[in-house]
Amino acid sequence: MYDIAIIGAGIIGSFLAYDLSRYQLNIIIIDKANDIANGTTMANSAIIHTGYDPKDNTLKATLNQRGACLYNELRSKLDFTYQKCGSYVVATSEDEINILYELKKRADERKIQNSLLEKDLLLLREPNIADGVVMGLEFPDTAIIYPWEVAIALMEEAVLNGAALHLGEEVIDITRQEDHFTITTNKGLIPSKIIINAAGIHAKDIGQLIEAVPFKTQIKRGEYFVLSKKAKGLIDHIIFPAPSNKGKGVLAVPTVHGNILLGPTSDVIEEDDNSTTAEGLAYIRENLTKTIKNVPYGEVIRSYSGLRAAGNDGDFYIKPSCNYPSFIYAACIDSPGLASAPAISEYIIKNYIGKLTELTVKKQLKQRQKPLVMAKLDDEKKNEIIKKDPRFGKIVCKCENISYGEIVEAIHAVCGAKTIKGIKKRVRPGMGKCQGGFCEVEVAKIIAKELNIPLSEVLYDEPDSALGKEAK
Amino acid sequence: MKEYDIVVIGGGSAGMAAALSAKENGASSILILERNNGMGGILEQCIHNGFGLKIFKEEMTGPSFAQKLLDQIHKQQIPYRLNANVTDIGSDLTVTYVSDTEGITHLKARAIIIACGCYERSRGAISIPGKRLKGVYTAGAAQKYLNIENILVGKRVFILGSGDIGLIMARRMSLEGATVLGAAEIMPYSNGLMRNIVQCLNDFDIPLYLAHTVVDIKGNEHVESITIAQVDENRRTIKGTEKTFDVDTLLLSVGLIPENDLLINAGAQIDPKTKGAIVNERFETSIPHIYACGNALQVHDLVDYVVMEARMAGANAAKDLNKTKRKEYIFTTADKDIGYIVPQKIDPATKDPIILSFRPQRPLRSSRIIIKQNDVIIKTVKKNYLLPSEMERINLDPTLLISTHDNLMIAVEEL
Numbered sequence: 001m002y003d004i005a006i007i008g009a010g011i012i013g014s015f016l017a018y019d020l021s022r023y024q025l026n027i028i029i030i031d032k033a034n035d036i037a038n039g040t041t042m043a044n045s046a047i048i049h050t051g052y053d054p055k056d057n058t059l060k061a062t063l064n065q066r067g068a069c070l071y072n073e074l075r076s077k078l079d080f081t082y083q084k085c086g087s088y089v090v091a092t093s094e095d096e097i098n099i100l101y102e103l104k105k106r107a108d109e110r111k112i113q114n115s116l117l118e119k120d121l122l123l124l125r126e127p128n129i130a131d132g133v134v135m136g137l138e139f140p141d142t143a144i145i146y147p148w149e150v151a152i153a154l155m156e157e158a159v160l161n162g163a164a165l166h167l168g169e170e171v172i173d174i175t176r177q178e179d180h181f182t183i184t185t186n187k188g189l190i191p192s193k194i195i196i197n198a199a200g201i202h203a204k205d206i207g208q209l210i211e212a213v214p215f216k217t218q219i220k221r222g223e224y225f226v227l228s229k230k231a232k233g234l235i236d237h238i239i240f241p242a243p244s245n246k247g248k249g250v251l252a253v254p255t256v257h258g259n260i261l262l263g264p265t266s267d268v269i270e271e272d273d274n275s276t277t278a279e280g281l282a283y284i285r286e287n288l289t290k291t292i293k294n295v296p297y298g299e300v301i302r303s304y305s306g307l308r309a310a311g312n313d314g315d316f317y318i319k320p321s322c323n324y325p326s327f328i329y330a331a332c333i334d335s336p337g338l339a340s341a342p343a344i345s346e347y348i349i350k351n352y353i354g355k356l357t358e359l360t361v362k363k364q365l366k367q368r369q370k371p372l373v374m375a376k377l378d379d380e381k382k383n384e385i386i387k388k389d390p391r392f393g394k395i396v397c398k399c400e401n402i403s404y405g406e407i408v409e410a411i412h413a414v415c416g417a418k419t420i421k422g423i424k425k426r427v428r429p430g431m432g433k434c435q436g437g438f439c440e441v442e443v444a445k446i447i448a449k450e451l452n453i454p455l456s457e458v459l460y461d462e463p464d465s466a467l468g469k470e471a472k
Numbered sequence: 473m474k475e476y477d478i479v480v481i482g483g484g485s486a487g488m489a490a491a492l493s494a495k496e497n498g499a500s501s502i503l504i505l506e507r508n509n510g511m512g513g514i515l516e517q518c519i520h521n522g523f524g525l526k527i528f529k530e531e532m533t534g535p536s537f538a539q540k541l542l543d544q545i546h547k548q549q550i551p552y553r554l555n556a557n558v559t560d561i562g563s564d565l566t567v568t569y570v571s572d573t574e575g576i577t578h579l580k581a582r583a584i585i586i587a588c589g590c591y592e593r594s595r596g597a598i599s600i601p602g603k604r605l606k607g608v609y610t611a612g613a614a615q616k617y618l619n620i621e622n623i624l625v626g627k628r629v630f631i632l633g634s635g636d637i638g639l640i641m642a643r644r645m646s647l648e649g650a651t652v653l654g655a656a657e658i659m660p661y662s663n664g665l666m667r668n669i670v671q672c673l674n675d676f677d678i679p680l681y682l683a684h685t686v687v688d689i690k691g692n693e694h695v696e697s698i699t700i701a702q703v704d705e706n707r708r709t710i711k712g713t714e715k716t717f718d719v720d721t722l723l724l725s726v727g728l729i730p731e732n733d734l735l736i737n738a739g740a741q742i743d744p745k746t747k748g749a750i751v752n753e754r755f756e757t758s759i760p761h762i763y764a765c766g767n768a769l770q771v772h773d774l775v776d777y778v779v780m781e782a783r784m785a786g787a788n789a790a791k792d793l794n795k796t797k798r799k800e801y802i803f804t805t806a807d808k809d810i811g812y813i814v815p816q817k818i819d820p821a822t823k824d825p826i827i828l829s830f831r832p833q834r835p836l837r838s839s840r841i842i843i844k845q846n847d848v849i850i851k852t853v854k855k856n857y858l859l860p861s862e863m864e865r866i867n868l869d870p871t872l873l874i875s876t877h878d879n880l881m882i883a884v885e886e887l
Contacts, residue, residue, distance in 0.1 A: 225599070226596065230736070273603070274603060274604070275601065275602050275603045275688070275689075275690075276599070276601050276602065276604075277601050278599075278601045278687065278709070280601075281599055281601070300596065300597060300599060301594065301596045301597055302594075302595075302596030303596060303599045304604060379576045382570070382575065382576055383575035383576055386570070386572065386575040386576075387575060390572035390573060391572065393555075393570050393571050393572040393573070393574070393575055393576075394555050394571070394572040395507065395555075395557035395570060398507060398557060399733075401557070401559060401570075404572075433591070433594075433729075434591040434592065434594060435594035435595070435596050435597075436594075436613070437591055437592045437594060437610045437612060437613050438591065438613075440613055441613060441616045441617055441620070441621060445621070455621055455623055456623055460606035460694075461606060461693065462693040463693075464692070464693040464694065465605075465606035465693045465694050467617070467623055467625065468617065468623045468624050468625040468626065
């Protein structure tokens with residue numbers, strides 16, 4: 001019997017797992033995907049917003065601001081990449097200048113650092129701001145992270161501290177017993193006293209297994225372009241257009257690895273379909289002309305789309321079921337969901353879990369071994385490591401300079417990668433300009449060797465994605 | 473820091489040919505740095521034949537062609553390092569590489585030859601709409617899976633692009649039992665060699681859809697279908713012309729891009745048309761004593777030409793080791809219908825024959841290539857046809873130059 005079952009191994013599930021694994025509780029995380037962070041956390045803008053944007057008296061307002069603080073506290077503890085690159089919201093008309101004043105007022109009230117910049121100064125800081133921009137509102141504390149890195153780090157600490165992680169396991173039914181739930185999955189039965197539904201765009205489907213879902217939601221799709229590292233320098237800060245009733249608009253975002261993201265679109269879609277479309281990508285290009293110029297579209301190395309569940313009232317839906325107080329929804333987590341994630345977990349534990357069960361902190365907590373990133377080391381340290389294990393001197397991904405040894409470590413980590421995409425998320429081979437054209441085969445061979453399986457059975461991502469078969 | 477006369481980056485056909493030629497021309501210490509665990513570069517996975525007709529006068533497979541060069545490297549006792557990935561070169565001719573056996577190593581060279589080949593344009597680079605699923609491969613990656621690892625990546629295949637590797641893979645996968653349903657090329661003409669269209673598509677009854685591109689990719693975890701549509705002269709898709717194919721694999725053969733990060737980081741000038749270095753007639757980049765050749769300089773159609781070009785680069789690097797003379801250059805400019813010209817600049821005082829290579833931007837019938845200086849025609853060459861899939865190479869005797877300061881204009885005229 002588990003005390004708590006978390007359904008969903010995205011950023012929300014990972015923070016919950018991390019926080020709850022500090023207590024003397026028996027917890028399990030279940031996700032139908034084959035890896036951590038494979039849904040909404042997989043594809044988004046990777047921004048830690050400061051919290052000026054959400055309207056007053058919303059969960060989003062409270063939790064975004066608190067979340068941003070918590071990331072700042074957690075980053076040294078968990079050693080994830082966190083860059084305070086800052087952001088500009090830019091205005092191109094009188095109306096939009098008024099929107100900047102509104103945002104400024106809200107930010108001042110919330111004590112979020114900000115300053116208005118006239119065009120001259122803005123251009124000095126960001127020379128590629130579009131000619132039509134007349135004013136900017138700076139938020140120096142806006143940060144960027146690498147969402148998968150954070151989710152994986154959190155989940156690894158949770159697992160080290162006793163949490164059970166069941167990936168590739170789909171919840172197909174939930175029934176209420178006298179004092180607990182029985183979760184039926186495609187692999188078996190899981191009894192748990194408490195359930196937290198953090199299933200992202202599938203939170204509604206999971207809720208429907210036990211009741212008529214108490215919120216309305218729709219799936220929104222955001223498409224993006226990724227520019228190669230050669231585009232570095234186009235912008236140093238995140239550039240937002242003035243927000244509208246449609247949301248935050250199309251952004252240009254530097255990434256922690258030196259790429260630039262352009263997007264997202266925001267289209268309501270009927271089903272779980274993360275396609276990109278010619279229209280969507282054209283929309284991004286068209287909208288960006290308002291905020292930045294000189295975008296080197298020749299440096300596009302990838303386009304992708306991400307899905308997020310948006311609540312119809314515009315806010316997160318975080319509360320227990322009316323019928324079953326021990327079934328807790330963490331639903332409708334769209335932007336600023338990533339920024340709010342640590343606070344969402346804190347909020348759920350404080351307001352709901354703490355009232356359902358006793359929270360006693362474990363006497364001893366284990367800490368994960370931080371992954372070795374060769375690129376971060378100086379030559380002397382690199383040579384020391386290569387001497388000990390030559391695999392760290394053998395480069396597999398030539399675009400990103402990733403060694404054989406780093407890939408092997410990612411496979412054997414606590415929540416190790418078992419798929420080509422899993423490796424890509426953790427150590428980034430295939431993220432460069434050739435997009436895996438050269439190294440994917442090499443990565444697959446390492447997985448086959450380390451997992452002791454035939455190369456043909458190596459998975460790209462989900463269980464139905466084995467590489468191929470041997471030719472005759 | 474260990475010093476070499478010449479450090480060659482890349483142990484493929486270009487690198488080996490450049491090193492051999494440098495040795496013949498007096499360079500005494502040469503080192504080849506190869507990032508893979510064997511020499512030969514991309515030839516190792518090109519197990520089809522057709523290599524070597526021009527320079528060895530026989531038809532060989534890629535690995536045999538590479539072996540022939542490697543045998544000479546061994547005979548000449550030119551040292552090379554495997555698994556040696558160059559991470560940095562400097563305009564001061566320093567080279568940094570990392571390898572499993574040596575760790576991080578810094579070298580000093582008197583000349584550097586960049587011969588690190590090219591890479592395939594990916595799906596992301598051309599923003600094909602649809603889902604990101606297992607089953608979309610560049611043709612070269614699928615070739616590596618099949619020819620090196622014996623993995624057939626799919627059973628029902630469609631190919632986007634008519635580049636040579638895609639055509640070769642259409643035949644190769646057909647021979648291994650896959651069904652290739654067609655190939656689509658966005659241009660109204662093929663980008664692959666005629667012999668490959670005939671031998672790899674026509675002989676296998678594989679249709680080629682010219683002026684078509686992929687507009688959607690569907691599936692759940694892996695590719696289940698792709699949709700193509702016709703495009704107009706501005707490459708915009710024409711609604712109503714969609715055709716859907718049930719396939720599990722989409723191969724991409726949509727262009728090759730010279731690998732030039734090292735040169736860019738060192739500050740060398742890059743030609744936006746070739747995406748390779750800007751070089752003079754000696755294949756020297758804008759950084760003195762750094763040379764570029766092979767597919768790292770410009771994407772070639774035949775490996776024989778890669779070898780010929782690399783031999784020139786290697787010879788020049790060796791001969792120029794002690795020269796520091798600053799040169800004044802004239803530039804080569806392309807008239808309409810010509811995509812690019814290599815070299816981009818010429819020292820008019822040169823005594824050596826100049827090779828001008830270029831590709832036409834569209835297929836041309838019986839044509840005259842005209843080389844002009846200051847509007848005076850200094851050479852013409854007649855051609856029965858010109859195709860974008862074939863690289864043209866024109867020999868120009870430098871004594872034909874009539875001026876030391878007027879640029880060269882290369883034009884093409886359909887007769």
